[in-house]
Amino acid sequence: VDISCSYTYPSNHEIKTAFWFTKWGSDMDPKDLSSVPGYKGHIEYLGDKKSDCTLRITDLRLSDSAGYRFRFITSGEKFYGSPVSLTVTDVVLEMDPTSVSERENVTLTCRTKCTLDPITVYSWYKNGQPIPNSNTYSPVYILFSVSSEDTGRYSCANTSVSVSPSGEIVEGSSVTLTCSSDANPPVNKYTWYKTKYKKMSMRHSGQRYTIHNISSEDREGYYCEALNIIGRETIPVHINVICKYDTFGLFFAL
Ligand SMILES: *[C@@H]1O[C@H](CO)[C@@H](O)[C@H](O)[C@H]1NC(C)=O
Ligand SMILES: *[C@@H]1O[C@H](CO)[C@@H](O)[C@H](O)[C@H]1NC(C)=O
Numbered sequence: 209v210d211i212s213c214s215y216t217y218p219s220n221h222e223i224k225t226a227f228w229f230t231k232w233g234s235d236m237d238p239k240d241l242s243s244v245p246g247y248k249g250h251i252e253y254l255g256d257k258k259s260d261c262t263l264r265i266t267d268l269r270l271s272d273s274a275g276y277r278f279r280f281i282t283s284g285e286k287f288y289g290s291p292v293s294l295t296v297t298d299v300v301l302e303m304d305p306t307s308v309s310e311r312e313n314v315t316l317t318c319r320t321k322c323t324l325d326p327i328t329v330y331s332w333y334k335n336g337q338p339i340p341n342s343n344t345y346s347p348v349y350i351l352f353s354v355s356s357e358d359t360g361r362y363s364c365a366n367t368s369v370s371v372s373p374s375g376e377i378v379e380g381s382s383v384t385l386t387c388s389s390d391a392n393p394p395v396n397k398y399t400w401y402k403t404k405y406k407k408m409s410m411r412h413s414g415q416r417y418t419i420h421n422i423s424s425e426d427r428e429g430y431y432c433e434a435l436n437i438i439g440r441e442t443i444p445v446h447i448n449v450i451c452k453y454d455t456f457g458l459f460f461a462l
């Protein structure tokens with residue numbers, strides 16, 4: 209995660225030190241995180257000694273949930289940034305019943321405390337491989353009448369696509385599509401496709417995709433593909449394009 213941050217200070221001052229810290233209290237001296245054991249190689253100060261104070265935390269762990277705060281000392285004064293709260297949550301896969309015999313049905317439920325965007329697709333994996341045609345719009349996946357062939361390690365991921373602006377979009381305007389996946393390991397590539405007459409063509413690479421001059425043909429046919437080292441998933445996007453209103457005058461001859 210990157211915690212974006214910028215700062216300003218009196219122009220006649222010079223920055224001596226700039227760092228991030230986590231624990232603060234009345235009688236505690238803020239401690240530069242990069243010098244705290246366990247944080248080396250885990251956090252990275254992407255900022256500079258001028259105006260950027262962005263912090264990057266790599267390989268997020270649940271234990272990174274904390275308050276973070278920026279601190280800098282100039283030639284004349286000491287300053288604090290406002291605290292930033294970071295919450296890291298896990299996706300938990302539940303199985304019901306927890307132990308099964310042949311021919312029983314098993315329900316897998318994918319849970320997380322994260323709040324994602326409206327159109328969410330859950331993808332299912334067995335031993336790290338995507339289960340074909342298993343994308344669901346509900347967090348539940350059912351294995352009917354299981355047999356020994358179903359033995360394996362199951363996992364789930366949750367991906368969502370958001371459309372901005374939301375709601376109805378008038379033909380001719382611009383719209384930005386954003387694809388987010390909380391997959392673990394993280395997604396390393398997002399690609400956007402458009403299908404037309406059953407042909408899939410690549411349109412854009414990157415998490416965000418802006419379509420200019422949208423037309424009613426763009427309502428369906430867009431897909432986001434999220435790729436990580438385990439596999440890929442494809443999520444359809446619906447864009448609520450409405451036609452431009454036509455106006456015409458009505459005149460009466462008297
Ligand atoms: C499994 O689910 C199917 C479909 O809902 C149902 O017909 C069947 O009775 C269930 N089997 C068991 C063992 O509960
Ligand atoms: C997926 O996202 C939805 C919101 O869009 C959320 O309610 C749900 O808990 C998420 N589930 C997982 C497994 O990430």
Ligand SMILES: *[C@@H]1O[C@H](CO)[C@@H](O)[C@H](O)[C@H]1NC(C)=O
Pocket residue numbers: 380421423
């Ligand atoms: C927008 O697309 C329509 C057809 O879809 C075209 O007639 C129009 O010239 C385009 N406008 C711009 C500004 O590109």
